[in-house]
Amino acid sequence: MLTPTQRRNAVIYQVYPRSFQDSNGDGIGDLDGITSRLEHIASLGVDGIWLSPIFASPQADVGYDVSDYLTVAPEYGDVAAADRLVARAHELGLIVLFDIVPCHTSIENAWFRDHPDWYIIREGDKPPNNWTATFGGLAWDRDPYGRGWYCHMFYPEQPNLNWRNPEVVAAMHGVFKFWMDRGVDGFRIDAIDRLFVDEQLRDEPAADEEYELWERPDYASLKHIHTVNQPEIFDALRSLRAAFPNAFFATEAYVAMEQLPAYLEHVDLSFCFQLLQAERDTAKIADVICRGSKIPGVAWMLSNHDFSRLGTRWGPDLARAAAVLLLTIPGAAFIYQGDEIGQVDGPGIEPPIDRVGRDAYRHPMQWDESGGFSNADAWLPMTDPERCNVAGQENATYSPLTIYRQLTALRRELTGELTDVSGNDGVLRYTRGAISVVINFSADAIPAPAGEVVLSTKQLRGDTVPPSAAVIVRR
Numbered sequence: 457m458l459t460p461t462q463r464r465n466a467v468i469y470q471v472y473p474r475s476f477q478d479s480n481g482d483g484i485g486d487l488d489g490i491t492s493r494l495e496h497i498a499s500l501g502v503d504g505i506w507l508s509p510i511f512a513s514p515q516a517d518v519g520y521d522v523s524d525y526l527t528v529a530p531e532y533g534d535v536a537a538a539d540r541l542v543a544r545a546h547e548l549g550l551i552v553l554f555d556i557v558p559c560h561t562s563i564e565n566a567w568f569r570d571h572p573d574w575y576i577i578r579e580g581d582k583p584p585n586n587w588t589a590t591f592g593g594l595a596w597d598r599d600p601y602g603r604g605w606y607c608h609m610f611y612p613e614q615p616n617l618n619w620r621n622p623e624v625v626a627a628m629h630g631v632f633k634f635w636m637d638r639g640v641d642g643f644r645i646d647a648i649d650r651l652f653v654d655e656q657l658r659d660e661p662a663a664d665e666e667y668e669l670w671e672r673p674d675y676a677s678l679k680h681i682h683t684v685n686q687p688e689i690f691d692a693l694r695s696l697r698a699a700f701p702n703a704f705f706a707t708e709a710y711v712a713m714e715q716l717p718a719y720l721e722h723v724d725l726s727f728c729f730q731l732l733q734a735e736r737d738t739a740k741i742a743d744v745i746c747r748g749s750k751i752p753g754v755a756w757m758l759s760n761h762d763f764s765r766l767g768t769r770w771g772p773d774l775a776r777a778a779a780v781l782l783l784t785i786p787g788a789a790f791i792y793q794g795d796e797i798g799q800v801d802g803p804g805i806e807p808p809i810d811r812v813g814r815d816a817y818r819h820p821m822q823w824d825e826s827g828g829f830s831n832a833d834a835w836l837p838m839t840d841p842e843r844c845n846v847a848g849q850e851n852a853t854y855s856p857l858t859i860y861r862q863l864t865a866l867r868r869e870l871t872g873e874l875t876d877v878s879g880n881d882g883v884l885r886y887t888r889g890a891i892s893v894v895i896n897f898s899a900d901a902i903p904a905p906a907g908e909v910v911l912s913t914k915q916l917r918g919d920t921v922p923p924s925a926a927v928i929v930r931r
């Protein structure tokens with residue numbers, strides 16, 4: 457258990473269950489596999505894990521389409537395997553967050569067949585309005601049971617639930633309760649910003665400016681005033697918090713930064729996607745961390761299963777420097793599995809599993825030179841285990857793995873606000889108490905800051921910080 461204050465400063469490791477460790481030779485990661493690798497996660501010095509969805513699912517969106525929230529997907533194990541995982545994590549001092557998808561179910565969930573009033577379904581010859589789905593196309597499809605049109609904010613296989621129906625609220629609270637009773641510490645709550653859509657189903661206007669966060673073209677063509685950030689979301693979160701006062705809640709709201717505080721009134725953490733999307737623009741990063749670190753409950757991340765990996769976007773040297781950024785600024789931090797060894801995007805697979813192209817970010821974890829993920833062909837091929845793997849980085853100076861461990865240890869002495877932030881000329885600088893950080897994104901060596909060096913991501917040359925390196929000093 458972490459106190460509410462500790463939660464807001466937590467470091468959480470994201471496990472993508474299908475790609476972490478296969479224990480039974482079917483090429484698919486599973487819960488017993490994760491349990492067998494928990495010591496690696498504990499060795500990173502993190503506070504806990506978030507498991508992407510493990511529930512029964514036809515896997516149209518790799519688990520984000522849940523057909524039964526109270527059953528574990530058979531290829532991942534069963535409820536007893538989930539219990540073993542949670543128990544072992546707790547022994548190792550790790551908290552466990554499951555991933556709950558409250559906004560939609562799988563189209564194969566029995567709820568969809570049996571309870572049309574739990575969903576957003578309208579009769580008619582044509583779709584009720586112009587809404588677009590996040591992954592492209594119209595947000596409406598013909599109901600397979602002949603009841604008209606159903607709304608889906610994501611894939612057509614993911615019909616939106618109707619949270620205005622109290623039966624839906626009760627059913628979903630039952631899901632939270634089921635897993636809390638089994639010892640889970642809390643939840644990452646998926647796509648909470650789409651929990652409600654306008655009751656009158658009014659059309660959305662054309663977008664008049666580019667949104668603060670990246671969107672797929674179709675979806676970006678409209679201004680989402682009736683399908684995102686609806687006020688009822690906050691009532692739902694208030695009642696969820698009241699029902700589970702001790703749960704650790706981290707929400708995924710893909711929203712403008714100024715909208716995060718409304719979510720954070722009710723939950724411990726909410727992701728800030730702006731840091732990831734600032735890419736290597738130091739002025740942008742400086743602006744994002746200044747504004748974001750003033751939001752209590754901000755959760756930083758630089759990779760997850762939806763975006764190209766840090767190691768690919770920033771390259772091997774800056775990816776190590778990025779770890780310094782992620783773990784030294786005020787706020788919670790999430791590390792996506794594989795980032796601690798600098799894993800890069802994989803080649804994907806033909807035909808693709810994910811129709812919008814996210815396979816490359818989801819390739820298996822690389823444990824040793826031969827992979828170590830599975831003794832069968834993996835569901836997505838290994839990327840480059842001979843180059844990049846956990847075993848090869850143990851105890852190696854300047855390896856990503858070593859740097860992540862140093863940072864989580866150092867983090868204990870980091871307190872206080874961010875001061876003296878600047879991001880000019882490709883160099884990011886900031887201070888927290890007695891600790892100053894310099895990250896050199898430029899192609900030139902720069903003078904090292906004054907003070908005792910506590911960590912650097914490359915060997916310093918004299919009094920200079922080499923290109924694509926970070927240094928932390930104690931003044």
Ligand code: TEU
Binds near residue numbers: 557672710
């Ligand atoms: O993603 C929600 C979501 O839409 C954004 O975070 C997304 O990255 C952004 O809109 C850019 O397209 C969550 C899950 O993380 C994702 O894997 C699922 O596919 C999605 O919900 C649907 O459950």
Ligand code: CA
Binds near residue numbers: 478485
């Ligand atoms: Ca398996």
